Amino acid sequence: xxxxxDLTTGSDKEQADRTSRNKLLYAAGxxxxxxxxxxxxxxxxxxxxxxAASMLxxxxxxxxxxxxxxxxxxNIHFGYTGLLNxxxxxxxxxxxxxxxxxxxxxxxxxVGILAGFAAAFVFALLLGIPTLKLRGDYLAIVTIxxxxxxxxxxxxxxxxxxxxxAQGIPGSQYRGPFADLSFLPQDTNWTFPFTxxxxxxTGTDDWWTRLVAWLVVALCSYFVFLLARSPWGRLLRGVRExxxxxxxxxxxxxxxxxxALIIGGLFGALGGIIFILPSSMQPDxxxxxxxxxxWTALLLGGAATVFGPVLGSILFFSVRIFxxxxxxxxxxxxxxxxxxxxxFAWICIGVMLMLIVIFRPQGLVGDKRxxxxxx
Amino acid sequence: MESRAVVWQAPVTKILAAFFLxxxxxxxVAAVQPARASASASLCLPSAxxxxxxxxxxxxxxxxxxxxxxxTGPGGVDETLTTDEAGKFSLSVTETGEYTLVLVPESLDExxxxxxxxxxxxxxxMNRVRAPVFGVRTADYSATTSFSDQLINGAxxxxxxGLLLALASIGLSLIYGTTGLSNFAHAEQVTLGGMLxxxxxxxxxxxxxxxxxxxxxxxGFTGWFQDRVLWMPLRRRGLGLAQMMIVTIGLSLTxxxxxQFFIGASTVxxxxxxxxxxxxxxxxxxxxxxxxxxVSVVVISLVGYALLRTRVGRATRAVSDNxxxxxxxxxxxxxxxxxxxxxxxxxxxxSGLLYSLVIQRGMRWDSGMQxxxxxFAAVTLGGLGTAFGALIGALIIGMVVELTPVLGAPGxxxxxxxxxxxILLLMVRPQGLLGRAERVx
Numbered sequence: 001x002x003x004x005x006d007l008t009t010g011s012d013k014e015q016a017d018r019t020s021r022n023k024l025l026y027a028a029g030x031x032x033x034x035x036x037x038x039x040x041x042x043x044x045x046x047x048x049x050x051x052a053a054s055m056l057x058x059x060x061x062x063x064x065x066x067x068x069x070x071x072x073x074x075n076i077h078f079g080y081t082g083l084l085n086x087x088x089x090x091x092x093x094x095x096x097x098x099x100x101x102x103x104x105x106x107x108x109x110x111v112g113i114l115a116g117f118a119a120a121f122v123f124a125l126l127l128g129i130p131t132l133k134l135r136g137d138y139l140a141i142v143t144i145x146x147x148x149x150x151x152x153x154x155x156x157x158x159x160x161x162x163x164x165x166a167q168g169i170p171g172s173q174y175r176g177p178f179a180d181l182s183f184l185p186q187d188t189n190w191t192f193p194f195t196x197x198x199x200x201x202t203g204t205d206d207w208w209t210r211l212v213a214w215l216v217v218a219l220c221s222y223f224v225f226l227l228a229r230s231p232w233g234r235l236l237r238g239v240r241e242x243x244x245x246x247x248x249x250x251x252x253x254x255x256x257x258x259x260a261l262i263i264g265g266l267f268g269a270l271g272g273i274i275f276i277l278p279s280s281m282q283p284d285x286x287x288x289x290x291x292x293x294x295w296t297a298l299l300l301g302g303a304a305t306v307f308g309p310v311l312g313s314i315l316f317f318s319v320r321i322f323x324x325x326x327x328x329x330x331x332x333x334x335x336x337x338x339x340x341x342x343x344f345a346w347i348c349i350g351v352m353l354m355l356i357v358i359f360r361p362q363g364l365v366g367d368k369r370x371x372x373x374x375x
Numbered sequence: 376m377e378s379r380a381v382v383w384q385a386p387v388t389k390i391l392a393a394f395f396l397x398x399x400x401x402x403x404v405a406a407v408q409p410a411r412a413s414a415s416a417s418l419c420l421p422s423a424x425x426x427x428x429x430x431x432x433x434x435x436x437x438x439x440x441x442x443x444x445x446x447t448g449p450g451g452v453d454e455t456l457t458t459d460e461a462g463k464f465s466l467s468v469t470e471t472g473e474y475t476l477v478l479v480p481e482s483l484d485e486x487x488x489x490x491x492x493x494x495x496x497x498x499x500x501m502n503r504v505r506a507p508v509f510g511v512r513t514a515d516y517s518a519t520t521s522f523s524d525q526l527i528n529g530a531x532x533x534x535x536x537g538l539l540l541a542l543a544s545i546g547l548s549l550i551y552g553t554t555g556l557s558n559f560a561h562a563e564q565v566t567l568g569g570m571l572x573x574x575x576x577x578x579x580x581x582x583x584x585x586x587x588x589x590x591x592x593x594x595g596f597t598g599w600f601q602d603r604v605l606w607m608p609l610r611r612r613g614l615g616l617a618q619m620m621i622v623t624i625g626l627s628l629t630x631x632x633x634x635q636f637f638i639g640a641s642t643v644x645x646x647x648x649x650x651x652x653x654x655x656x657x658x659x660x661x662x663x664x665x666x667x668x669x670v671s672v673v674v675i676s677l678v679g680y681a682l683l684r685t686r687v688g689r690a691t692r693a694v695s696d697n698x699x700x701x702x703x704x705x706x707x708x709x710x711x712x713x714x715x716x717x718x719x720x721x722x723x724x725x726s727g728l729l730y731s732l733v734i735q736r737g738m739r740w741d742s743g744m745q746x747x748x749x750x751f752a753a754v755t756l757g758g759l760g761t762a763f764g765a766l767i768g769a770l771i772i773g774m775v776v777e778l779t780p781v782l783g784a785p786g787x788x789x790x791x792x793x794x795x796x797x798i799l800l801l802m803v804r805p806q807g808l809l810g811r812a813e814r815v816x
Binding site: 075082126130131133142144149153156330339349350353354358 | 613630797805
């Protein structure tokens with residue numbers, strides 16, 4: 001899939017296409033097998049069953065889907081274009097604020113979604129203009145700073161009537177229009193066959209949100225699949241591999257980077273909207289660490305792949321629960337309390353991020369040749 | 376190789392010795408101050424079976440003696456305490472939970488107005504000291520602090536913060552200059568200074584005199600260790616800078632949760648003390664403030680001197696300029712980078728120790744993370760990779776942060792204002808204040 005391969009002869013290209021398609025099939029099959037195995041294991045009595053059940057629960061929760069969408073955006077930034085966006089949580093927050101504030105103030109849902117997109121669009125423009133002509137780490141520093149400025153501003157006590165300040169906006173203020181769209185019956189609990197997952201069909205934290213969230217993930221993945229195969233997608237990879245070469249071909253590198261930043265940012269905003277649907281809009285939930293989680297998920301799954309972000313997000317959440325559950329179950333209870341096992345799981349996540357980058361920079365399904373670039 | 380190694384060793388030891396000697400002397404001065412303060416406050420000592428609620432009631436004109444504080448809390452605690460002549464009160468409690476302290480207005484002089492007379496605090500477990508703060512003002516308080524006075528006082532606080540930021544950002548800048556790495560885990564090195572201070576001074580009771588040098592040695596060791604086991608092997612492997620930056624993010628996450636693992640969400644203090652504010656004209660300060668600032672100035676000057684005048688410093692600047700050329704002229708680049716890591720982490724540790732002593736009066740697991748962006752702003756503002764630029768950048772950022780509330784912006788935005796200035800500057804002068812005008816990117 002890399003540039004050089006695009007230039008090779010037809011049969012080689014077919015071969016490469018077939019390998020990457022096989023890889024995709026293996027990864028998708030592996031993921032399905034993983035979920036099925038969790039569902040089966042959750043019936044085992046004792047702590048094994050409990051761990052499997054909670055892993056399955058977080059694997060399909062709406063927040064996982066939300067992170068996946070944001071990571072798909074980050075993949076356009078980093079995986080395809082090589083932009084070091086350290087402020088994806090800022091894009092998510094803008095989407096979420098736009099959506100929740102507009103509906104809270106009595107606007108229809110479509111206005112809310114558009115408001116979120118518009119905010120992310122303007123944010124991307126503002127960030128891109130001063131930094132996209134500079135070396136990559138400037139973008140990193142500016143995006144992380146700007147995302148933090150947004151969070152500080154959202155938390156301002158003076159803006160309480162507009163953003164809800166540090167408390168944020170409760171879900172009940174904006175969930176209504178989305179729940180009204182549901183064609184599933186209200187307040188009826190439903191258990192997914194052969195699992196222990198029981199949620200209301202429509203209500204708070206319901207199947208409806210899960211259905212829509214994962215549908216959005218599928219659509220976004222398909223969109224990126226088409227983008228990556230298009231001439232524009234090749235241009236993105238060209239910018240990533242060798243900016244000067246693309247410039248010498250007469251392309252406007254700055255414009256290409258800006259387009260990538262905006263499109264990835266819009267995915268971030270969409271992810272933010274999904275992120276707050278089952279819970280509430282809290283600015284502190286979308287701080288730096290959320291950006292870092294998105295990066296971990298992206299690198300875990302594999303940057304510059306279509307399926308990597310989805311795989312990475314699901315694994316990111318379920319591996320953490322797995323680690324926490326295992327430590328809880330295996331260690332004698334006096335050694336660590338529940339909080340400490342949770343923190344222990346996070347420590348492992350941090351170490352995992354380092355190890356992935358060092359030993360398997362292509363992630364689970366990536367192609368190592370795609371990640372030779374240096375920003 | 377051997378002879379060069381010897382040439383190398385001499386200045387390094389000399390600098391390090393001078394460095395620690397200065398710290399030692401200054402720490403000695405610092406250690407005297409809290410000892411004097413704590414002499415009259417030893418009314419309650421926390422132990423495994425009890426926690427202490429202790430504080431000083433004061434207004435802007437001084438401490439208030441004879442004020443009454445009513446404490447209610449779990450286990451039927453309902454006591455009224457009277458402050459002593461130093462304005463202090465303390466209570467030993469044996470149960471965890473929420474305590475409410477109310478300042479009895481009738482016990483105060485009529486010229487005083489209470490701005491915050493009721494404090495609710497949580498005692499999470501035993502062996503803790505909690506210090507509630509009441510707000511009391513003299514009637515003519517607002518009249519005495521004019522705008523210019525606030526401005527001067529804000530500038531003083533800005534200088535104090537700027538100097539401490541400079542300590543940490545010089546290290547960050549040196550690392551960037553010599554290796555090209557934006558180290559996101561530098562903030563955790565700052566936190567580490569406060570954490571180690573808490574461990575050595577507060578928990579092990581070593582005293583600041585012994586504890587502070589130990590903190591610096593331990594912090595420096597983490598730098599050596601990191602470079603030895605992580606960064607040098609990665610450089611050898613030729614891992615890209617973007618990937619290395621993500622490794623620092625992983626390290627940052629790991630360390631944050633390691634701190635949380637040990638101390639949870641609480642704020643740990645290096646020293647439990649309540650320095651008496653002095654005032655010089657409009658400036659209000661405490662002795663620890665002055666000591667911290669003096670230490671920073673001395674250490675920063677030492678680093679500056681080392682960079683400009685010593686062989687090691689010249690070698691460091693040569694590596695910053697052009698590693699390949701430096702290597703070709705016989706400089707052992709790896710050794711320079713190793714030294715830079717040691718110095719950078721030591722400086723960050725010192726910064727964290729002082730930060731937790733005088734600015735935040737304690738350290739939380741995410742305290743470093745809160746100032747990381749200020750550090751990056753300082754470094755970028757001054758010009759990525761230039762140590763003196765980092766100093767100037769840090770002073771500017773410190774001033775901006777402390778002056779923003781004075782100039783009328785909401786206090787919550789004081790960190791945001793520094794970042795905004797960074798973004799604006801990048802639009803007009805992307806290479807930073809002291810950076811060379813060259814094409815970056």
